[in-house]
Amino acid sequence: MSTRPTIVPKGRFQQKYRGNSCLNCEHPLALSDRYCPNCSQVNSTKKIALKDFFSEFFSSLLSYDSKLIKTLSTLLLRPGTITKDYISGKRASYTNPFRFLLSLAISYFLMLGFSGNLSDLDHFGEDSDTGFNMTGPFSFAIDSLEVNKIKEGLEKNGDTLPLGNWNVEALIHKNDSIVLRDPKKHFQTFADKPLWDRLNGKAKFFNTLLRKDKVYRFSDVDKKYGIPATFENERVFNATRSALKVSKRPGTFASALISKLPFFIFFFLPVFALFIWILYVRKKHTYTDHLIFSFHNQSLLFILLTISFLLDSLINKTTNGIFLLIFGFYLYKAMRNFYQQGRVKTILKYVVLNVIFVILVVISATVFLTGSMMTF
Numbered sequence: 329m330s331t332r333p334t335i336v337p338k339g340r341f342q343q344k345y346r347g348n349s350c351l352n353c354e355h356p357l358a359l360s361d362r363y364c365p366n367c368s369q370v371n372s373t374k375k376i377a378l379k380d381f382f383s384e385f386f387s388s389l390l391s392y393d394s395k396l397i398k399t400l401s402t403l404l405l406r407p408g409t410i411t412k413d414y415i416s417g418k419r420a421s422y423t424n425p426f427r428f429l430l431s432l433a434i435s436y437f438l439m440l441g442f443s444g445n446l447s448d449l450d451h452f453g454e455d456s457d458t459g460f461n462m463t464g465p466f467s468f469a470i471d472s473l474e475v476n477k478i479k480e481g482l483e484k485n486g487d488t489l490p491l492g493n494w495n496v497e498a499l500i501h502k503n504d505s506i507v508l509r510d511p512k513k514h515f516q517t518f519a520d521k522p523l524w525d526r527l528n529g530k531a532k533f534f535n536t537l538l539r540k541d542k543v544y545r546f547s548d549v550d551k552k553y554g555i556p557a558t559f560e561n562e563r564v565f566n567a568t569r570s571a572l573k574v575s576k577r578p579g580t581f582a583s584a585l586i587s588k589l590p591f592f593i594f595f596f597l598p599v600f601a602l603f604i605w606i607l608y609v610r611k612k613h614t615y616t617d618h619l620i621f622s623f624h625n626q627s628l629l630f631i632l633l634t635i636s637f638l639l640d641s642l643i644n645k646t647t648n649g650i651f652l653l654i655f656g657f658y659l660y661k662a663m664r665n666f667y668q669q670g671r672v673k674t675i676l677k678y679v680v681l682n683v684i685f686v687i688l689v690v691i692s693a694t695v696f697l698t699g700s701m702m703t704f
Contacts, residue, residue: 343359345372345373345374346359346361346362346371346372346373347371347372347373350364350366350367350369350371351369352364352367353366353367353369355367357371395421395422395423396423398422399422399428400631402422403624403628403631406665407658407659407661407662407665408621408661408662408663408664408665408666409665410422410624411617411620411621411624411662414624415613415616415617415620425620425623425624425627426623428623428627429593429594429623429626429627429630430590430594432627432630432631432634433590433593433630434590435630435634436630436633436634436637437589437590439634439637507532507533507536507537508536508540508541511533511537511541512553512554512555514533515530515533515553515555517529518530518533527560530560530564530565531564531567531568534549534565534568534569535568535572538568538569538572539572546561546562546565546566567701571701574701581700585697585700588696588700595692596688596689596692597619597622597623597626598619599688599692600622600684600685600688601615601618601619601621601622602615603681603684603688604618604622604681605618607677607680607681608667608677611667613667621662621666624662625658625659625662628655628658629655632651632652632654632655633648633651635651636648636650636651659678660674660675660678663678
């Protein structure tokens with residue numbers, strides 16, 4: 329008859345150091361309990377020594393490494409399987425999908441931030457004296473129509489600019505002179521204009537004051553020129569001031585934008601998971617199941633983008649397209665394996681979800697970019 333070998337506890341695990349209650353949660357313990365059944369802390373009254381500290385650190389590290397290897401191998405080689413395992417209860421073998429994705433996203437965007445020397449782009453910032461060109465609702469670009477408007481404004485004010493001897497910068501300076509001649513009177517001309525023209529005109533007005541009159545807050549404009557502190561006026565002023573900052577320091581803005589992208593992803597994916605849930609409403613999956621599926625696939629995307637980034641650095645060629653194609657095929661396989669539907673249904677839902685994904689990215693990116701500019 330064979331006897332099982334006994335393992336003699338060492339260090340702070342020895343029985344003489346065990347207590348009758350947990351030091352962490354005060355749960356009653358027996359001397360045979362090596363760990364607290366309530367909070368999992370070690371049942372030991374021994375004061376922690378340097379040796380114990382490093383022993384716990386490396387054991388935790390090895391435990392995480394084994395989970396990481398299992399997570400990576402399953403994620404890379406068996407599309408969709410990791411999500412099936414995780415939601416069926418096999419969670420101890422894998423890393424938490426939320427933490428895993430967050431770690432990958434932060435690592436990837438940190439690599440982009442440190443390798444791009446984005447702060448060098450500040451040298452290409454616009455000259456603060458001439459303003460900036462910008463498309464969109466607050467467009468400061470000077471086109472032929474804008475030139476005619478400025479020339480008409482100059483003629484009304486008794487000013488002239490010789491034809492054939494003007495340029496855009498000169499027109500901007502002349503336009504600034506019109507605004508600064510009587511700012512309050514000039515601002516009143518926007519009152520009866522349509523919404524779009526009114527917002528654009530106010531943005532140009534505030535752009536001139538911010539550059540030429542050195543106003544810093546809307547209260548300065550209100551106090552100096554009596555511009556009413558309405559919701560619209562304050563929002564346009566703040567938007568113009570932020571756009572001016574971005575034009576002067578584009579590299580700093582890009583760095584700040586990249587640092588926020590991981591958080592943007594975690595606000596975006598729950599919205600996208602809602603559409604997956606709607607599309608697979610007949611499947612017996614909860615919304616959380618779909619969210620975990622999104623986390624795992626997004627994690628794979630960041631792994632591929634990281635590999636592509638490192639490969640590009642070595643061979644000086646762009647490989648993003650290749651890895652995005654790999655991800656596209658992987659996503660199809662993951663959907664088939666996880667949702668267990670036929671090829672035709674999977675392809676149709678694959679196309680629909682990708683269209684929804686692109687639309688959501690455009691909308692979310694616009695909101696995110698606008699919000700980042702407003703708070704820059």
